[in-house]
Amino acid sequence: MPTTPLYRIERAGIDQIINSLWQQHFTVVGPTVRGAAIELDELHSTSDLPIGWTNEQTPARYRLIKLPVESLFAYTVSPHSWKRYLFPPILKLCLARKNGKGFHFVSGGNGSVGTSIPEAAGEARPYAFLGVRSCDLHALSVQDKVFGSGAYQDEYYRRTREQTWIIAVNCTLASGTCFCVSMKTGPKASSGFDLALTEVITQHEHYFLVETGSDRGRTLLEGVAHRPAESAEVSMGEELVENASQQMGRSLDTENIQEILYQSAEHPRWDVVAARCLTCANCTMVCPTCFCATMEDVIDLSGTNAERLRKWDSCFTMDFSYLHGGSVRSSVKARCRHWLTHKLASWIDQFGTSGCVGCGRCITWCPVGIDITEEYRAIRETYVTNTATSSTKEANDGNA
Amino acid sequence: MVPDLDVSIRPGSDIAQAMVPDLYVIQKVRKETDDTFTLELQEKSGRHTLSYAPGQFNMVYVFGVGEIPISISGDPASPVLVHTTRAVGTVTRVMARLRRGDMVGLRGPFGTGWPVREARGHDVVIVAGGIGLAPLRPTLYEVLSHRDEFGKVVLLYGTRTPSDILFREELEQWRARFDLEVHVTVDRADSGWRGNVGVVTALIHKSPFDPEKTIAMVCGPEIMMRFTALEMQKRGVNSDSIYLSLERNMKCGIGLCGHCQFGLFFVCKDGPVFRYSRIKDLMVKREI
Amino acid sequence: METLERILAEHPFFKDLSEPYLQLVTGCASNVRFEPEKFIFREGEEANQFYLIRQGRVALQIFAPDRGQITVETLEEGDILGWSWLIPPYNWHFDARVLELTRAIALDGKCLRRKCEEDHNLGYELLKRFAHIIEQRLSSTRLQVLDMYGA
Numbered sequence: 001m002p003t004t005p006l007y008r009i010e011r012a013g014i015d016q017i018i019n020s021l022w023q024q025h026f027t028v029v030g031p032t033v034r035g036a037a038i039e040l041d042e043l044h045s046t047s048d049l050p051i052g053w054t055n056e057q058t059p060a061r062y063r064l065i066k067l068p069v070e071s072l073f074a075y076t077v078s079p080h081s082w083k084r085y086l087f088p089p090i091l092k093l094c095l096a097r098k099n100g101k102g103f104h105f106v107s108g109g110n111g112s113v114g115t116s117i118p119e120a121a122g123e124a125r126p127y128a129f130l131g132v133r134s135c136d137l138h139a140l141s142v143q144d145k146v147f148g149s150g151a152y153q154d155e156y157y158r159r160t161r162e163q164t165w166i167i168a169v170n171c172t173l174a175s176g177t178c179f180c181v182s183m184k185t186g187p188k189a190s191s192g193f194d195l196a197l198t199e200v201i202t203q204h205e206h207y208f209l210v211e212t213g214s215d216r217g218r219t220l221l222e223g224v225a226h227r228p229a230e231s232a233e234v235s236m237g238e239e240l241v242e243n244a245s246q247q248m249g250r251s252l253d254t255e256n257i258q259e260i261l262y263q264s265a266e267h268p269r270w271d272v273v274a275a276r277c278l279t280c281a282n283c284t285m286v287c288p289t290c291f292c293a294t295m296e297d298v299i300d301l302s303g304t305n306a307e308r309l310r311k312w313d314s315c316f317t318m319d320f321s322y323l324h325g326g327s328v329r330s331s332v333k334a335r336c337r338h339w340l341t342h343k344l345a346s347w348i349d350q351f352g353t354s355g356c357v358g359c360g361r362c363i364t365w366c367p368v369g370i371d372i373t374e375e376y377r378a379i380r381e382t383y384v385t386n387t388a389t390s391s392t393k394e395a396n397d398g399n400a
Numbered sequence: 401m402v403p404d405l406d407v408s409i410r411p412g413s414d415i416a417q418a419m420v421p422d423l424y425v426i427q428k429v430r431k432e433t434d435d436t437f438t439l440e441l442q443e444k445s446g447r448h449t450l451s452y453a454p455g456q457f458n459m460v461y462v463f464g465v466g467e468i469p470i471s472i473s474g475d476p477a478s479p480v481l482v483h484t485t486r487a488v489g490t491v492t493r494v495m496a497r498l499r500r501g502d503m504v505g506l507r508g509p510f511g512t513g514w515p516v517r518e519a520r521g522h523d524v525v526i527v528a529g530g531i532g533l534a535p536l537r538p539t540l541y542e543v544l545s546h547r548d549e550f551g552k553v554v555l556l557y558g559t560r561t562p563s564d565i566l567f568r569e570e571l572e573q574w575r576a577r578f579d580l581e582v583h584v585t586v587d588r589a590d591s592g593w594r595g596n597v598g599v600v601t602a603l604i605h606k607s608p609f610d611p612e613k614t615i616a617m618v619c620g621p622e623i624m625m626r627f628t629a630l631e632m633q634k635r636g637v638n639s640d641s642i643y644l645s646l647e648r649n650m651k652c653g654i655g656l657c658g659h660c661q662f663g664l665f666f667v668c669k670d671g672p673v674f675r676y677s678r679i680k681d682l683m684v685k686r687e688i
Numbered sequence: 689m690e691t692l693e694r695i696l697a698e699h700p701f702f703k704d705l706s707e708p709y710l711q712l713v714t715g716c717a718s719n720v721r722f723e724p725e726k727f728i729f730r731e732g733e734e735a736n737q738f739y740l741i742r743q744g745r746v747a748l749q750i751f752a753p754d755r756g757q758i759t760v761e762t763l764e765e766g767d768i769l770g771w772s773w774l775i776p777p778y779n780w781h782f783d784a785r786v787l788e789l790t791r792a793i794a795l796d797g798k799c800l801r802r803k804c805e806e807d808h809n810l811g812y813e814l815l816k817r818f819a820h821i822i823e824q825r826l827s828s829t830r831l832q833v834l835d836m837y838g839a
Contacts (some may be wrong), residue, residue: 085499088422093420094421096505100503101502101503103463104502105423142477150655150656152656265685265688266685291658292657293652294659295651308420310419313651319649320647320649321659323649328648328687328688334687334688338688345664346661350535350664524738529837558837559837561834562737562839564837587831587832587837588758588759588832589758590756590758591747591759593744594787597748597759597760598761598762599832601828601831621836621837623834623836624836624837649761
């Protein structure tokens with residue numbers, strides 16, 4: 001029996017939720033079919049959701065497959081992640097304008113408050129994320145730490161995040177690249193949401209279990225047709241989510257991961273990965289926690305206005321670590337090693353959690369199908385074997 | 401399709417303060433050597449003086465070109481903000497052409513500083529290589545202005561050739577002091593040079609400091625710092641008492657863009673000054 | 689007035705050298721003095737001595753037609769100058785020019801070479817010590833060659 005009460009709503013209830021949020025001036029975004037993939041975009045009703053679609057994800061492979069049912073959430077993660085709304089791919093930081101010998105900042109900076117640039121968009125847009133998987137929910141809290149726990153914080157992220165509605169969806173199936181169970185990030189959403197839904201489709205019924213996670217979530221649910229879920233329904237939901245746990249396509253042993261990776265800088269496996277990796281940066285683009293960015297200066301033709309933009313960047317690019325004379329990490333091997341070590345190990349030292357939430361996107365979207373779980377497994381095996389060998393040797397030496 | 405957002409940061413918020421530069425006017429430009437120059441700056445309104453610790457850096461912005469991290473190289477007690485840098489990249493080459501009255505943007509000060517306070521009661525050995533003297537100069541100013549709080553103070557400075565020596569007049573003044581030892585060496589010289597020729601690390605073994613009570617501060621090319629740290633350890637200085645200043649590609653300077661990572665450290669906020677014992681294992685790993 | 693033997697015994701280079709060998713080496717030693725601008729030796733000359741610098745500064749130089757006289761290293765008080773006397777064909781590879789008035793102890797390399805051939809233990813003791821110096825100089829030179837302050 002769950003500790004928080006579950007309710008049951010019908011598909012129409014979700015439409016009511018969507019409408020209510022729009023009426024409260026939230027932009028509802030969520031999964032929708034675009035071409036051959038499920039992407040994130042505005043949702044105006046449940047018909048915008050990927051009705052009857054599921055996805056097949058394996059290394060370097062993503063396919064949408066039609067189901068004979070009118071499911072709303074029978075897929076897993078899309079190549080998009082929610083970070084594109086809170087940590088936008090392009091963000092204008094400020095605009096500098098020449099005047100005489102010098103220049104001044106038209107927005108931001110000292111002495112120029114109040115002058116707005118012509119195309120100013122104003123406030124951070126309040127969003128409602130509908131369809132957030134547990135792994136992505138954890139990714140949000142990972143980025144909360146990245147952007148919100150240092151001496152300097154990303155205010156844009158914080159302001160947007162604060163207002164954002166989270167309507168989570170518990171996964172009832174897993175795809176071939178999922179490993180949230182290993183990373184302890186799912187498949188059930190445990191906290192950090194306003195509402196959490198579990199879709200139940202049986203031979204005769206199609207309904208949704210709802211768990212509330214906040215006051216405003218409770219209030220929203222009040223305005224929607226709902227009733228307490230019966231124990232059979234609750235069990236059904238639990239069973240479906242448990243199925244998802246059992247279906248995990250991948251696994252990753254996180255025990256001692258920092259020490260293992262820090263000691264494995266010269267592991268020959270890095271050469272194996274490097275021989276395959278194209279440094280295309282797909283993994284960093286689809287990863288829901290990657291946060292690297294660069295600043296770009298764009299000057300207009302008249303030479304009068306210079307914008308500073310913050311743009312997504314990737315540690316896989318050739319000049320990411322460029323210092324006069326050359327890049328520190330110029331070889332492909334060094335860049336692969338850096339990304340993987342950072343994601344699984346250094347992140348923990350930096351932010352207190354793993355950077356990986358087990359969503360599997362990097363595996364699916366790598367054009368050559370490099371699998372982070374396989375790469376790490378190979379490295380871990382050597383370490384474990386070596387440690388076992390040396391402690392056996394020590395024990396034997398002791399007996400000699 | 402949701403367009404990539406194009407939203408201005410509102411002024412007054414954290415990231416606006418940290419990511420939008422303040423305006424500074426160039427008071428003076430000095431050409432130090434062939435490729436090195438110094439800017440003396442003052443905040444535009446004249447009301448604000450930057451307060452910083454020796455070893456910290458600013459992100460300096462050139463209109464329309466970009467931003468780079470430059471260590472502060474002046475006297476912390478002076479209201480004039482001084483930056484010395486080499487003109488080796490796009491931004492610095494344009495910066496080298498700026499003149500008195502031109503403006504730059506400035507964000508900072510960022511990063512960790514040299515352990516000047518911790519060095520009180522100790523012998524202080526400063527080892528600088530090339531442009532590395534610039535981030536160490538503020539330390540020297542601070543130590544000299546509280547001279548009696550420190551034991552022996554030694555400055556070892558190495559450059560490529562005599563024409564690359566920075567702050568030459570100042571070095572000569574310092575060398576003339578009785579309470580400071582200054583040794584300068586160059587990697588090579590023509591016969592007109594009467595001073596030391598040899599690598600700066602070679603000056604360490606005969607330098608008069610007590611290894612048991614020395615704090616060493618080292619800045620220069622990474623190879624030079626690695627070998628200097630080794631020589632200092634050979635002399636008996638503990639790796640806990642040796643500090644290095646590292647350099648990495650920086651875009652934000654505030655620990656949010658990921659560029660300056662060195663192993664698990666962010667050079668912009670965990671450094672640039674690091675205790676050698678903390679980073680010595682990382683330093684010998686290639687391409688980390 | 690310190691005796692040559694005492695000076696040599698106290699120098700780190702001869703540390704732990706046994707008493708009889710120390711006396712032997714002293715037998716090959718003499719005090720010398722060089723005025724500024726003089727050459728102690730020149731590239732190509734026969735190398736028959738090495739020097740223990742007690743005071744002053746000496747520049748090791750090499751001449752390149754297009755670049756003139758270039759100093760590659762300076763040596764001063766406490767440093768050992770010259771090892772070419774040990775290694776065939778026993779010729780100097782550099783010029784050694786005096787920058788500041790230099791007082792040194794000169795050791796007769798020709799004489800020591802003969803003694804080392806007669807007594808290999810002595811040879812080993814001296815070679816051990818020179819190997820250490822050569823290693824240090826090589827390390828330093830490599831760093832200089834790296835041109836680490838360059839672009």
